[in-house]
Amino acid sequence: MLGKDNDARPISLRDQRAPVIVGAAPVPWTAMEETAEPAFNLVEYWRMLLKHRVLIAVIFVAALVVGVAATLLMTPIYTADATLQIDREAAKVVEGDVSPQETSTLGMEFFQTQYGLLESRMLAERVADNLGLNSSNAFLEQMNVDPREEGSTDAERRAKRKEQVVQVLQDNLVIKPVTGSRLVHVVFSSPDPALSAKISNAFAENFIKANLDRRFESSAYARDFLEDRIAQVKARLEETERQLVAYAAEQQIINLTEPDEKTGAAQSLVATDLASMNQALAQATAARVSAEAKWRQASTAAVMTLPEVLQNPAVQQIAQDRARLNAEYQQKLRVYKPDFPEMQQLKAQLSELDAQQNAIAGDIRASLRARYSAALAEEQSLRGRVGGLKQDVLSLRSRSVQYNILQRELDTSRTLYDGLLQRYKEIGVAGGVAANNISLVDRAEPPSRPSKPSIPLNILVSAIVGLGLGVLMAFIREALDESLSTPEDVEAKLGVPVLGAIPLLEKGVRPAAALDEIRSSFAEAYYSLRTALQFSTPDGVPSTLLITSAKPSEGKSTTALAVARSLARVGGSVLLIDSDLRNPSMHQVLAAENSKGLSNILAGGASLQAVVQPTSEPNLSFVACGPLPPNPAELLSGNRVSLLLEEACRHFDTVVIDGPPVLGLSDAPLLASQVGGTLFVLEAGGTRRGQARGALKRLRMGQARLLGIVLTKFNMKTTSYGYSYSYDYTYGSTGSQGSLQTSRRSA
Known part of the structure; x- marks a missing residue:
């Protein structure tokens, strides 16, 4: 019996989505978009x-x-520690400064060198000889080391034993500098506390003695070397002095000063004369320029306008007298006429004063010319003298090349001689002083408890x-874990969203019975899956929904039945089709007839109306698999599947198809390409990642629109380490009113 007509039924799931056309081009599915998460979760x-x-x-x-x-x-190991103080330099007794002097750069190099000497093979050999460790195997036995009895002769065996003793000493010696100080710890470890202290002190004492020996040897060698060098430098110094004096006398080189310490040049007599003449020439040139400027001004300007004339006292006096007579003449001109004798006399006096003034001005102009001529002559004379001195200086310089070479060689030899002589005296004094820059601060004591x-x-x-x-x-x-046990594993390893997690039923509980119990967590999980399906696409639950899995027995048939029943219980008409044409089982769960079904429709032997069977669930109809065909893939690859789905969608809100497994068969990809959505069922812990990926890859090749994954048989008890999915119900009533509390926890 087909579902109800749309006009006669209540509002259902179909009214909540846009129509889906069966047979249209399928929408390829893609991996879910993962939300951005921090790199370190x-x-x-x-x-x-x-x-x-x-x-x-x-x-x-x-x-x-x-x-x-x-x-x-x-074996217990005892560690003994001796402390040394190593100064950068020994006390400078000869210079009056008894405090060590050092710089940070040279100090680090010096101390690193001292630490290397403490760990050197030379010092280890000296300690072994001083303590007599090479005479027998007792030391090696104390250090729990097997002596190597190698060599055909006693000498070879002794050499091998000595080498082994030295190696053991170096291996168990540790040098520990104290940061920020001149102290250093000489640490030695052995199974015997007394032996550890004895060897630690031996290293410290022999290091001090070795340092004194090196200082004495280096001082003696330095004295011998300096004596030879001083004799050679002294002979060279005397020879150079004789050559310098002879060359100066031959070339008549006379220096007024000693050679400069920086430049090495000396002031000669000719150079001094040239400097004096050059200074005089500069003064004469300045005087000539000044006289020439005054003469040129006097020769071109009016004589009475010259500053020398105007500033002359006689001219100024004549000007005052003339001004006075002229004033008197002008005053009397108001009374007398110009021809009057007194007026003629005044006019004659004025003329006389003018003549005197002009004569004085002429003399001043002539004196300016004479001064210019004298300054010019003096400048020319000095310039000639300077030119001659220049030639003398240049000649002296050419003759002084060899002189300067000899002078520099003499200065170098004298400096080297003085330095070697001073160093020789210091070494001679220091050689007799037994000062040492290394001292023993604390001796090692036998430890009372082991360090290791x-x-x-x-x-x-x-x-x-x-x-x-x-x-x-x-x-x-x-x-390396390939299992898919939790929803988080599935989403992380497959990149596909999990729409629901179905809990594992207790032993002896059948899925049908658990679905009938609406209070069970099993049924509630499928209700949550139904809700997730409504939001899996923008149009809600697809009109045609295929439910498949990677391999058999993963719970796909139970999921198909549960999804169909959940959709039917919300008021929509649902058709459940068993499309597993190889191993059908849905008719057994629903106790339905399997004599005719999907195989008859696809073979053209029956219509949809003829094979639809009602179920005990309202709004849920069922199409069984029918007789098993010889080649299911041929039936599913034709266009009858799409025609069947189109017809079913005209009568039912939703068509749920219980599909066959994906792996090893081509049936599921063929069906997935014809439906509006595919739901992939995955058994928790039962399907490996490779199997799931292979199945999803085949669905992707079939252009399936994958809605998500349903994780079945999910054991929440064994996954308490990080995931908890539970469904708890509490029903209670107060008076006539009941209350339902549902809680779902997920972490």
């Missing part, structure tokens, strides 16, 4: 560690046990190593 790492906590705990405990056992089996092994330290190291190895193995195990 502490919560995810914590969940991973909790997941593998047993492995981490086992490795941690094993490391502790191994560490404790190794510590108890170790340290039980707390070894346990701590074992714990850290064990914890680190455990975490490392957890990361490796997680990286």
